[in-house]
Amino acid sequence: QVQLVELGGGSVQAGGSLRLSCAASGLTFSTYAMGWFRQGPGKEREFVAAINWSGGSTYHADAVKGRFTISRDNAKNTVYLQMNSLNPEDTAVYYCAVKRGQGLFTVLAAFDYWGQGTQVTVSS
Numbered sequence: 171q172v173q174l175v176e177l178g179g180g181s182v183q184a185g186g187s188l189r190l191s192c193a194a195s196g197l198t199f200s201t202y203a204m205g206w207f208r209q210g211p212g213k214e215r216e217f218v219a220a221i222n223w224s225g226g227s228t229y230h231a232d233a234v235k236g237r238f239t240i241s242r243d244n245a246k247n248t249v250y251l252q253m254n255s256l257n258p259e260d261t262a263v264y265y266c267a268v269k270r271g272q273g274l275f276t277v278l279a280a281f282d283y284w285g286q287g288t289q290v291t292v293s294s
Contacts, residue, residue, distance in 0.1 A: 172196040172283045174266050179288030182256055186292070190251040192266030192285055199247040200224075203269045205281060206240060206251045208262035208290075215265070217276045219251060229274050234260075256292045263287040 178190040190206070203222050209215040219230045219240035228240050237256075242249040249266055267281035275281065 172268070174268065174283060174285035176264065176266050176285045176288040179264060179290045181291040181293065184257050184292055184294050186256050187252070187254045188256065188290060190253065190264055190266075190288060190290075192249045192251075194247045194249070194268060197268065197283075200244045201270060202282075203271055203273060203275050204240070204242060204249040205267045205269065205275060206249075207265045207267060207278060208260075209265070209287075210259075210262040213262075215278055217278065218264070220274045220276050221249065222274050223272050227274055229276060253290070256290075258292045258294050261290060261292050263289050 173195045176192045205220040206218040207215050208218050221228045221240045221242050225242045237254050239252045265287045266285045268283045269275045269281045
């Protein structure tokens with residue numbers, strides 16, 4: 171049974187930083203691409219960042235490029251999202267997701283399994 175557990179959410183003031191983690195179990199982690207998505211209040215879930223199976227390729231949405239960084243540690247079955255220079259528009263529930271395959275995936279429907287989400291709240 172695949173499980174994804176996100177940790178690291180919380181409340182922070184604008185300009186601050188948070189580091190999210192997503193620990194995976196029940197799968198061969200190194201054979202899966204990973205992604206982070208978010209869903210703000212009253213909004214649809216949107217793509218944030220993606221990383222391929224090895225960590226050698228990453229892609230970030232324009233809204234977070236230069237501020238957020240996705241990374242992974244296959245030895246720990248964990249993917250991370252370092253978030254810097256946070257602003258109130260980043261307030262959302264953040265989800266990690268896995269997709270079996272060697273590419274980079276950015277489309278929500280492509281992912282196979284999802285975590286339960288972690289709340290990030292940024293105050294001005």
